[in-house]
Amino acid sequence: MLDCVIIGGGPAGLNAALVMGRAGRKTILFDEDKPRNRVTQESHGFITQDGVKPSEFKKRARTDVQKYPSVSIKEERVEIIEKASGVFRIQTKGGTDYTAKTVLLATGLRDVLPEIPGIQNVYGTSVFGCPFCDGWEMRGQALAVIAENERAFHMGKLLSNWSRDVIVFTNGYQVLDEEKDILARQHVAVVEEKIEGLESKGGQLTSIRLKNGQEIQREAGIVVTDLVQSAPFAEQLGCEVTPNGGIKVDSFGRTTVEGVYACGDTSLSTPSQLVIAAAEGNKAAAGVIMDFVEAAFL
Secondary structure, three states, X not given: OEEEEEEOOOHHHHHHHHHHHHOOOOEEEEOOOOOOOOOOOOEOOOOOOOOEOHHHHHHHHHHHHOOOOOEEEEXXXXXXXXXXXXXXXXXXXXXXXXXXXXXXXXOOEEEEOOOOOOHHHHEOOOEXXXXXXXXXXXXXXXXXXXXXXXXXXXXXXXXXXXOOOEEEEOOOOOOOOOHHXXXXXXXXXXXXXXXXXXXXXXXXXEEEEEOOOOEEEOOEEEEOOEEEEOOOHHHHHOOOEOOOOOEOOOOOOEOOOOOEEEOHHHHOOOOOOHHHHHHHHHHHHHHHHHHHHHHHOO
């Protein structure tokens, strides 16, 4: 029987696997290799790793993990996780069954983009999801915030840190009231007209066309996406979720179901950044190991 099965091979899952390996715990990490950041060209904000390509980061991380003989990585999709008599049964798409004492969910989130023509052509190249990740590369440019909900206010304020030319586009939604005046005092404009489409060249945003025929020149920007869980396992296992759809965890990744842990973007508890996800994977694995140790002394 395995000590732990980790579902998800992003920075959170890989860092968790590293910690499990250094504790000598028998672990399998399942990685379907469909990361949320697959459109990302470079990752930033992680000391010693600033500007690293996600594929290179993953390659280095796997090399680190594979130094430890108790951990293996399988590129398989997990279909079913069931708990019975305190033990977890994990079944892959290929029909192979595994049993484990614990499960660590690091499956992450999936971005749902607004239905705006042309947005797929610029997402990940000149329109991004996180100003902390990509704001420096956009500094001083004519920027857009595309947001269809109340997060338009927060993101409009935040992006003004990197440029004095920011326009918030709500795509026809009336989501701001007195907030428009607050933004205007810092020279952040708000456009509530419906968007006809995004114009671009070679992945570089050039302008935003509105339904009223107006075309506004923009060079880059941030889009506020909806976030959904990438996998149904938390629901299958009966884990409690937070009001914003994340998996409820404590400071060491323990969910409300004994033996189930979660880390990274799945918990929606912190900003989505490489360094934070990796740190959460470390903490969750430490939680698994501490719980094993405590149980041995009962």
